[in-house]
Amino acid sequence: MGVGLKSQHPSLRKERINLEQVWKRILPLAAGISFALAMTLKLWGMILVSNFYYQGLHLDIYASKVTGDLDELNILNHYIGMMNINSSLPEFKWIPYVFGIILVLCLMMAILPSIKVLISGTLLVLIGLGIMGGDFYYRLYQYGHNFDPTAAIKVPGFTPKIIGHYQLANFDVTTNLGLGGYMIILGVILLFAAIYNTVRLSRKTRSRVS
Amino acid sequence: MNKLKLGRNAVMAIILIIGLLIGLVGCNAKTPTNTTNQAAAGTPAAWVAPGQLDxxxxxxxxxxxGNLIVWGIPSMRILRQIPVYNVYAPTGFGFTPETKKMLGDKTWxxxxxxxxxxxxGAYDGKFIWVNDKANSxxxxxDLNRFETTQILDIPNMVGFHCLTTDPESKYLFCATEFSLPIAEGQKNAYAPLQNYTGEYYGIITALKTNRDKVQPGQPGQVSISYQLLAPPYEYDISSAGKGAADGLVFFxxxxxxxxxxxxxxxxxxxxxxLTLVVDYxxxxxxxxxxxxxQVxxxxxxxxxxxxxxxxxxLPIAKNPHGVDVSPDGKWIVYSSKLDPVxxxxxxxxxxxxxxxxxxxxTTWGLPVLKEADLQEAQIQVGVGPLHTQFDDQGYAYTSLFVESAVTKWQLGSWKVIDKQPVNYNVGHVAVPGGDSMKPFGHWLVALNKASLKRFLPVGPSYPVSEQLFDISGSSKMTLVNETPSEREPHYASIFPANLIKPISVYPKDESRPNSIWSEDKAKIVRNGNQxxxxxxxxxxxxxxxTIEVNQGDHVTIYLTNIEQQPGMTHGIGMSGYNINVPADPGQTVQVDFTADKPGTFPFYCTNFCSAMHEEMAGYFLVKPKS
Structure with a gap:
């Protein structure tokens, strides 16, 4: 790479550096777009298939709602005393705000793409995502353990896998991230790429100065 | 003409012989019945594998x-019984106020x-109209719900055999089977039989379907438009013209x-x-x-x-039974019961x-057409022809009651192509769309009036039979399936499956009067003794x-099944009060009764809904009058 650069015309090299300067802003911006898409797309989903429910019962989690065959799932779940699954959980109110903060952070990083801003911004984004992820896992645990003691059928507690395939009573369960979930991962990768790019660029600039 | 007469005598002799043979078969159970019949039933053409649809x-x-029976073709599986004129507990027909009102005091x-x-002129899969011959x-x-949405009494008629509709189904036509005197305020008016020719009338009824005013699932709005007086003959089949014959109806x-x-x-x-032709x-x-x-x-x-x-x-040979109009309306096909043509x-x-x-x-004040001038052909189809249906390839299929056979013949060339025996005594035949301007062909069902030894014996009351023929071949018809049936399968309409689009559950409609959709809305309201x-x-x-009332209270239960899972029907059955009303998913049903018997009456879910179905029960308590 270095050898290649040396052989290039100085004006070309300048252009390349300018391009890299642009990348510094594009990457955090792209991360922001990824998070924005994640905010509207399905984050996580579950499909339960049985002989009777041959078309599968779907449960889809979004940032602000849960959709799918909720009526049927709740009817089935009430036999084991599971809490009602619906969009009235407080998470669906505050998680969009966390997403909002993450978007603002990404925008800030795009405007001021210094190493400091990028690293601290990314850290804050990761904290936000960690809060959401932790809460999600907590809810999965809670729904799989806090059963109404008066329920007709007693089952041992369980926590669904985030991504996987397993058997739950007569159901064949498949869980997976939705497109939105993958957008979050992409956003994080883009942020790391932005940090990497900026660190590399500053080293280069430094070596040119010295 | 002389030649023809000789032919008729010979045919009468054949009818006699065949009649005797049928009698013999009936008397002597040891007589083999399958000697002339195919053993080909159940060939792969009719096989519908488990999990596959007809x-x-x-x-x-x-x-x-009193039911309309829905069959799957070609499997001949019964898919559904739609109650029309009789109480039918499995769907609660005759247990809810509106179905009780529809049925009135009749029990069949x-x-x-x-x-x-x-x-x-083509089947649209929206409605079936069906008559009750006995009670006019x-x-x-409604094919959106597969349920009866209207029953209309027709005054001035006693018994009618048939129903027909025009290509746009704006009208229905029917004719009285038994000509009777008509009189204000009476269904079966009196006049001495000596006065038959003067005081008895055949009645033709024209009904308006008003189908455009009816939303799916809403009560039907069929109404009587007018009636025509007709000579006091006994009317059989009515067949509305289409295509070239549009605007006429034949009886x-x-x-x-x-x-x-x-x-x-x-x-x-x-x-x-003398058959009747009406310009409707x-x-x-x-x-x-x-x-x-008059009114x-x-x-x-x-x-x-x-x-x-x-x-x-229009004069037609001896005791005509069926009249059928070809898909293009160019030909009117009359089947003469007592003439082999x-x-x-x-x-x-x-x-x-x-x-x-x-x-x-002029007879009975009506002009009589010259049959010889109008006749295009006479086809020797066999003995005892009753009814004809058409396919999409230009062929016609005529049932032969006496001969127990179906004859395939060609429109235009008037040639007989094939004849196959049926088991036994076929009445109508049905081809998909076979009475419309757009027949679909492929299958033919012979609706037979007797089964003899075709099925395991079930005592002296025999089932009748329905037999499925594959008519997709260019010449020969092949028997591919058969099934016993309730007597009697008079007529049938066959549809390609994609024309029928019923709902799978009643949609959740929170604005529906008297429905409730959440447990906190469940309540018991007393208003006097209601x-x-x-x-x-x-x-x-x-x-x-738990419902507790006082003896003598009038009770109305509005029961909403708030489920939306297809097939998850619940029902309320109550011993002691003759109540069984199922509610399909999303449906609100009404139960009305007077709690005149004191005591404790358990009620339970009558449809096996879940593992805890038996636990799905409650108590209706009636406090005795002190």
């Missing part, structure tokens, strides 16, 4: 069961002629002799019977203009003798004769599940 629906009359109906609603009623069956009848006793003998003396547009125009001759029991009655241009008489009348010649008033004479219960069901409980 390609066609057949809506067949369930005869005196003779379901005869289910006909399919049409648009531009017409019902509308067959026997007993032009107007015999009133020993009818079997006395109604067969004439070689030709002309008649409707009069009715719409408010021109009619009896609320129905405008037009006497066609006073209004030329409405009705004509079908007579083809040319619509073009018929219209010309009417226009030029080329009449032979107790109204707003109840819901969901796996696996009723809410409320």
């Amino acid at each position: 390609t066609h629906y057949m809506f067949a009359s369930g005869g005196q069961s 109906g003779d379901v005869h002629h289910p006909i399919a609603s049409q648009t531009q 009623r017409v019902a509308q069956v 067959t009848n026997y007993n032009s002799e107007m015999a009133t006793s020993d009818i079997e003998k006395n109604s067969t003396t004439l070689p030709l019977d 547009n002309a008649a409707q125009k009069l009715a719409d203009a408010g021109t009619y001759d 009896v029991n609320g129905v405008k009655i037009i006497d066609p003798r006073k209004h030329p241009g409405i009705a004509y008489l 079908v007579t083809i009348i040319s619509t073009e010649k018929l219209k010309k004769a009417i226009a030029s008033k080329n009449f032979e004479k 107790v109204t219960v707003y109840m819901l069901t969901i796996r696996s409980h009723f809410k409320p599940d």
Whole structure:
């Protein structure tokens, strides 16, 4: 790479550096777009298939709602005393705000793409995502353990896998991230790429100065 | 003509012999019955593997069961019984106030002629209309819900055999089987039989379907438009014209002799019977203009003798039974019960004769057409022809009752192509769309009146049979399936499956009057001695599940099944009060009764809904009067 650069015309090299300067802003911006898409797309989903429910019962989690065959799932779940699954959980109110903060952070990083801003911004984004992820896992645990003691059928507690395939009573369960979930991962990768790019660029600039 | 007469004598002899043979078979159980019949039933053409769907629906009359029976073709599996004229607990028909009102005081109906609603002459899969021959009623069956949504009593008629509709299904037509006197305020009016020719009338009824005003699932709005007086013959089949014959409706009848006793003998003396042809547009125009001759029991009655241009008489060979119009309307096919021929009348010649008033004479005040001038062909189809249906390849299929066979013949060439035996005594045949302008062909079901030894013996009351033929081949018809059936499967309409699009659950409609959709809305409201219960069901409980009233209270339960899972039907069955009302997912049903018996009455879910179905029960308590 270095050898290649040396052989290039100085004006070309300048252009390349300018391009890299642009990348510094594009990457955090792209991360922001990824998070924005994640905010509207399905984050996580579950499909339960049985002989009777041959078309599968779907449960889809979004940032602000849960959709799918909720009526049927709740009817089935009430036999084991599971809490009602619906969009009235407080998470669906505050998680969009966390997403909002993450978007603002990404925008800030795009405007001021210094190493400091990028690293601290990314850290804050990761904290936000960690809060959401932790809460999600907590809810999965809670729904799989806090059963109404008066329920007709007693089952041992369980926590669904985030991504996987397993058997739950007569159901064949498949869980997976939705497109939105993958957008979050992409956003994080883009942020790391932005940090990497900026660190590399500053080293280069430094070596040119010295 | 002489030659023909000789032929008829010979045929009468054949009828006699075959009649004797049938008698022998009936008397002597040891007589082999399958000697002339195919053993090919159950070939792969009719095989529908488990989990696979049939390609066609057949809506067949369930005869005196009062039901319309829905079959899958080609498997011949019964998919559904739709109650029309009788109480049917599995769907709660006759247990809810509206179905009780529809049925009235009758406990049976003779379901005869289910006909399919049409648009531009093709089956549209929206409605079935079906008559009750015994009690002169017409019902509308909604194919969006597979349920009866209207039963209409037709005054001035006692018994009618058949129903027919025009290509746009704006109208239905039917004709009385038993001519009777008509009188205000009476269904079965009196007049001495000596006065038969003067005081007895055949009645033709034209009904308006008003189908455009009816949303899916809403009550039918079929209404009587007018009635026509007709000669006091006994009317059989009615068949509305289409295509070239649009605007005409054809009736067959026997007993032009107007015999009133020993009818079997006395109604067969004439070689030709006078069948009726009606220009229904002309008649409707009069009715719409408010021109009619009398009003009896609320129905405008037009006497066609006073209004030329409405009705004509067409002589047809001996006791004609079926009349069927070819898909393009060019040919009217009459089947003569006691003559081994079908007579083809040319619509073009018929219209010309009417226009030029080329009449032979006047009988009963109506012009009689010259049959010989209108006849296109007579086809020797076999003994005892009854009914004809058509396929999409230009072939016609005529049932032969006496001969127990179906004859395939070609329109235009008038050649007989094939004849296959059936088991036994076939009445109607049904081809998908076979009575419309757009037949679909491929299958033919013979609706037989006897099964003899085709099925395991079940005692002296035999089932009848329905047999499926594959008619997709160019010449030979092949028997591919058969099934026993309720007696009797009179007529059937067969649809390609994609034409029928029923709902799978009742949609959740929170604005529906008296429905509740959440447990906190469940309540019992007392207003004087009227107790109204707003109840819901969901796996696996009723809410409320305890109802306590005082003896003598009138109780109304509005039960909403708040489920949306297809097939998750619940029901409320209560011992001691003769109550069973199922509620399909999303449906609100009503139960109405007076709590006149004191005591404790458990009620339970009558549809096995879940593992905790048995636990789905409650108590209805009636406090005794002190």
